[in-house]
Structure formats: structure tokens, C-alpha cells
Amino acid sequence: MNIILIGPQASGKGTQAERLAARTGMKHFSTGEAFRAEVMSGSELGKRLKRCMDSGELVPDNVVNEVTRKAVEQNRERGLIFDGYPRTKEQAEFLDRITRVDAVVAIEVSDEVAVQRISSRYVCSKCGKGYNTVTLPPKQAGKCDEDGASLVQRDDDKPEAVRKRLADYHAKTAPLISFFEGKGARIIRIDGEQPIEEVFEDVTAALRV
Numbered sequence: 001m002n003i004i005l006i007g008p009q010a011s012g013k014g015t016q017a018e019r020l021a022a023r024t025g026m027k028h029f030s031t032g033e034a035f036r037a038e039v040m041s042g043s044e045l046g047k048r049l050k051r052c053m054d055s056g057e058l059v060p061d062n063v064v065n066e067v068t069r070k071a072v073e074q075n076r077e078r079g080l081i082f083d084g085y086p087r088t089k090e091q092a093e094f095l096d097r098i099t100r101v102d103a104v105v106a107i108e109v110s111d112e113v114a115v116q117r118i119s120s121r122y123v124c125s126k127c128g129k130g131y132n133t134v135t136l137p138p139k140q141a142g143k144c145d146e147d148g149a150s151l152v153q154r155d156d157d158k159p160e161a162v163r164k165r166l167a168d169y170h171a172k173t174a175p176l177i178s179f180f181e182g183k184g185a186r187i188i189r190i191d192g193e194q195p196i197e198e199v200f201e202d203v204t205a206a207l208r209v
């Protein structure tokens, strides 16, 4: 069985993918992790990847697809949980050519909640320790617990940047749900605004795992 977990930033799909992999023994495939492993292996593909990553460029589709092909070939028996892939129509078409996707689990979170979850993240300007004003607040507002340095927001976590990525998700990634539905995958929609534990219960109940 192969499953795609799809959802916007801050939907918690990475956490759900990890837990689902632990529960089922399936392979959790996240591109970031797969890229690092490929670079570590020292393969030709890893060297190409390293050049892209070092130059700060977006890793081209054909390279991302090669990494995916390897994972698919190595995990035919075990099955894969895709997290953060595919992101585009081209990647979805590639995946459809090399394997069958049995289910797409869409973890749904409104834009408002996503913006609120991400824009409550702060980091220490000195030691880099992460905080969250809602779930992990510092003892004293705006100051690091460790060294008292001021907490700052990453540019990427500012509401405008988050909204831009959400727009990109709605335009490019969300339509992949109907693409895979058209290929016969089961579509499972989960309310991602619930607590993590309840989201996981809904996911496992729907997949019967």
C-alpha cells in the first residue's frame, strides 16, 4: 500500500506521517530526509543533489523524481507514506507512472489557523532556541529562557510569507487530490484543526490500520 499525506504548512502532516509509519511499519518518505540520506550515501545522485542544495537553488523536478524512484523501488513490499511529495502536477504524474497510490489523506486546516499556528513561532536571536507563544511560551514575554536575549520571528514565519506559501499550496498541491482520485485512489479528508491525537485516531480509523 502507498499513501500520500497532503496538507498545508502547519497541518501537522509530518508528525502524522511519522506516527503512521511507526504504527504500520511502512516507510516514511519525506523529501528533506531522503535528500540528506542520498547526499550521505555519496552516490552520483547525491552529488548532484548536494550541488543544488549548496547553491540554494530549488532542486529540479527530475532530481526529486530520481530520489523518489529509488525509494519506490526499495520499498515495494513495505509501502510508502509520502510526506511533502508530490507537490506539483509533474511530480504527481511521475509518481503515477512508477507506482500505484492507494490513498490520499488530506489533512485540512483553514488558512487562518495555519497563519496563526506559524506566526506564533519565535526564535532566540542569540542561541536559536525555538518558542511558540501559544504552545511553548517563554517564561518572560519576548525573552529567551536560557540567555534572556530577545526573541525574533523568522521572515518565513511572518504572516505575509505564510500566506504566500498557502496560496502556492492551493494553486499547485491541493489539485493533486482530484488527480489521484481520478486514478482510483481513496480520498480521505481529515479535520486537521483537532488535537494531534484525535487527528491520528481519525487517520488510522479511516485507513483501518
Ligand SMILES: [Zn+2]
Binding pocket: 124, 125, 126, 127, 128, 129, 144, 145, 146, 147, 148, 149
Ligand atoms: Zn537564547
